[in-house]
Amino acid sequence: MKLKLHTKPDVPLEAESITPSVINKLKIKEIEKVKIFHGNREENIADFFSVSKSKTEALEVEGDMNRIKYLGANMHDGEMYIEGNAGAHLGSAMSGGFIRVNGNTGDWIAPEMSGGRIHISGNSGHCVASAYRGASKGVSGGEIVIEGNVKNELGHAMAGATMVVGGNCGDFAGVNMISGTILTFGEMGIRTGAGMKRGSIICINNLEVLPTFSYDCLYNPTYLKLFFKYINENTKIDIDDKIINGSFHRWSGDAIEMNRGELLVYSA
Amino acid sequence: MKINNTEIVDTYAEAFSMWSAKVIITAENDYWAEGAARAMTGMATSVIGCKCEAGIDMKLSPDETPDGRPGYSILVFTMDKPSLGKRLIERIGQCVMTCPTTACFSGYETEDTVNVGGALRYFGDGHQIGKKIQNKRYWRIPVFDGEFIIHENFGVKESVGGGNFYILGDNVKDCLDACYDAVKVMKRVENVIMPFPKGVVRSGSKVGSKYKDLVASTNHIYCPTLKGVVKDSAVPDNVHTCYEIVVDGSDEKAVAEAMKVGMHAAAKDGVTQITAGNFGGKLGKYKFHLKDLLD
Numbered sequence: 001m002k003l004k005l006h007t008k009p010d011v012p013l014e015a016e017s018i019t020p021s022v023i024n025k026l027k028i029k030e031i032e033k034v035k036i037f038h039g040n041r042e043e044n045i046a047d048f049f050s051v052s053k054s055k056t057e058a059l060e061v062e063g064d065m066n067r068i069k070y071l072g073a074n075m076h077d078g079e080m081y082i083e084g085n086a087g088a089h090l091g092s093a094m095s096g097g098f099i100r101v102n103g104n105t106g107d108w109i110a111p112e113m114s115g116g117r118i119h120i121s122g123n124s125g126h127c128v129a130s131a132y133r134g135a136s137k138g139v140s141g142g143e144i145v146i147e148g149n150v151k152n153e154l155g156h157a158m159a160g161a162t163m164v165v166g167g168n169c170g171d172f173a174g175v176n177m178i179s180g181t182i183l184t185f186g187e188m189g190i191r192t193g194a195g196m197k198r199g200s201i202i203c204i205n206n207l208e209v210l211p212t213f214s215y216d217c218l219y220n221p222t223y224l225k226l227f228f229k230y231i232n233e234n235t236k237i238d239i240d241d242k243i244i245n246g247s248f249h250r251w252s253g254d255a256i257e258m259n260r261g262e263l264l265v266y267s268a
Numbered sequence: 269m270k271i272n273n274t275e276i277v278d279t280y281a282e283a284f285s286m287w288s289a290k291v292i293i294t295a296e297n298d299y300w301a302e303g304a305a306r307a308m309t310g311m312a313t314s315v316i317g318c319k320c321e322a323g324i325d326m327k328l329s330p331d332e333t334p335d336g337r338p339g340y341s342i343l344v345f346t347m348d349k350p351s352l353g354k355r356l357i358e359r360i361g362q363c364v365m366t367c368p369t370t371a372c373f374s375g376y377e378t379e380d381t382v383n384v385g386g387a388l389r390y391f392g393d394g395h396q397i398g399k400k401i402q403n404k405r406y407w408r409i410p411v412f413d414g415e416f417i418i419h420e421n422f423g424v425k426e427s428v429g430g431g432n433f434y435i436l437g438d439n440v441k442d443c444l445d446a447c448y449d450a451v452k453v454m455k456r457v458e459n460v461i462m463p464f465p466k467g468v469v470r471s472g473s474k475v476g477s478k479y480k481d482l483v484a485s486t487n488h489i490y491c492p493t494l495k496g497v498v499k500d501s502a503v504p505d506n507v508h509t510c511y512e513i514v515v516d517g518s519d520e521k522a523v524a525e526a527m528k529v530g531m532h533a534a535a536k537d538g539v540t541q542i543t544a545g546n547f548g549g550k551l552g553k554y555k556f557h558l559k560d561l562l563d
Contacts, residue, residue, distance in 0.1 A: 221415060
């Protein structure tokens with residue numbers, strides 16, 4: 001099915017129902033009557049989107065949707081292709097399937113994610129894959145690739161997921177991280193990995209390492225060769241052979257926690 | 269039936285069901301990858317005395333390996349699935365993890381798996397790190413030059429062991445030349461190994477023995493020294509040397525292909541007869557009729 005935005009909402013639209021498992025099993029007339037929240041008012045999908053059949057089984061959504069939240073929420077299988085920007089809470093509580101965004105996204109992408117893949121060609125906002133305030137644990141699985149930049153608190157308290165950022169990253173990336181992997185190719189902000197228990201943060205650019213991390217060694221992790229190969233084959237992020245075959249400084253931390261996490265910083 | 273001047277006996281090779289795993293070993297360069305591959309496939313000629321049969325399947329270029337480094341693919345065969353897991357843990361743990369710069373990956377994409385890296389990870393004494401890439405779990409185990417990385421689970425599949433043919437000729441030199449040429453072309457076939465030294469067996473065995481505790485004994489009917497002693501000798505009058513080439517493969521097709529190219533390469537001057545070993549169905553369910561491999 002294909003949904004094309006014809007009317008931009010005045011206030012944020014909460015569109016939890018725009019997900020392949022809901023839309024793809026309905027007929028066009030039924031889809032048009034599916035409810036979404038426009039502010040605090042219930043409206044029909046047809047009030048904002050035109051619905052048509054597409055050539056593929058994937059759900060296609062088109063338009064500038066930076067005010068449309070919760071696209072692909074609770075998704076557990078299927079594919080969703082978003083042509084244009086997407087709003088906050090994209091892929092919220094996602095457990096499977098694939099979302100591709102050809103554009104930018106807002107804040108709080110994929111909170112409570114436990115599986116599946118999200119691929120964003122542009123930039124993302126704050127708190128991507130972060131734990132909600134007060135929660136001790138954030139995303140527990142899945143993979144998010146952002147080819148552009150992200151803002152603060154990427155992967156706050158994440159536990160088991162994989163994040164790849166092609167550009168720069170704001171402050172507090174991987175703060176309170178429990179496990180999983182964050183890889184960034186651009187610059188990272190301050191206090192990266194603060195309070196991390198386990199997990200890996202890999203930085204290709206320079207990184208200001210917190211004093212509670214201890215230096216281990218300079219080495220060539222075979223794991224990164226596998227990881228870089230996977231990224232090269234599955235994203236548009238181009239990784240230089242110098243990086244693939246290069247050496248990395250390893251730091252252990254954070255000593256204020258279990259001290260079992262690692263920072264791997266490329267040695268240019 | 270003949271290939272060139274060599275008689276092809278109208279018989280079949282009797283092979284049996286085994287379980288196999290394909291192991292990809294990579295390292296910083298070919299020197300270390302080969303070192304690990306040879307160590308891991310050492311003393312693995314026959315399940316009779318080695319608990320498994322193993323050999324190098326192919327040398328791999330960097331663009332054929334998971335981590336973009338030079339490597340080798342190895343096939344390991346056992347009689348059942350649980351013992352295959354045990355052999356992999358022993359051999360990878362002792363021969364691959366110990367070798368500088370190596371990494372180890374599963375070469376099969378099968379639903380059936382055995383836990384290998386998930387067991388070896390305990391060598392990390394709590395410092396091991398698990399990682400997932402594209403739904404596959406790896407273990408990073410700290411070692412003296414960095415880390416040893418290995419797949420958690422290795423794919424395994426039911427396979428074919430004991431494909432064979434015998435080369436009978438006038439003398440040792442001619443027969444060994446034929447064996448050399450045969451093994452050389454058979455090595456080019458993917459997913460097969462010839463587990464014996466340089467691919468050749470001189471002590472071919474039969475099922476059972478006059479001694480009740482032995483499961484196998486010399487296949488006396490192909491021993492030239494017994495031609496005048498045993499009534500059922502299969503050594504023709506003008507033959508003074510016999511060798512066997514044993515082939516294990518991931519499936520029947522691979523074994524048949526290897527036998528076919530091997531027989532054609534071996535059929536040359538000095539080789540009187542090519543035949544095969546079978547034991548009337550006592551050994552296994554697979555039959556490779558030599559006449560089917562002539563074309």
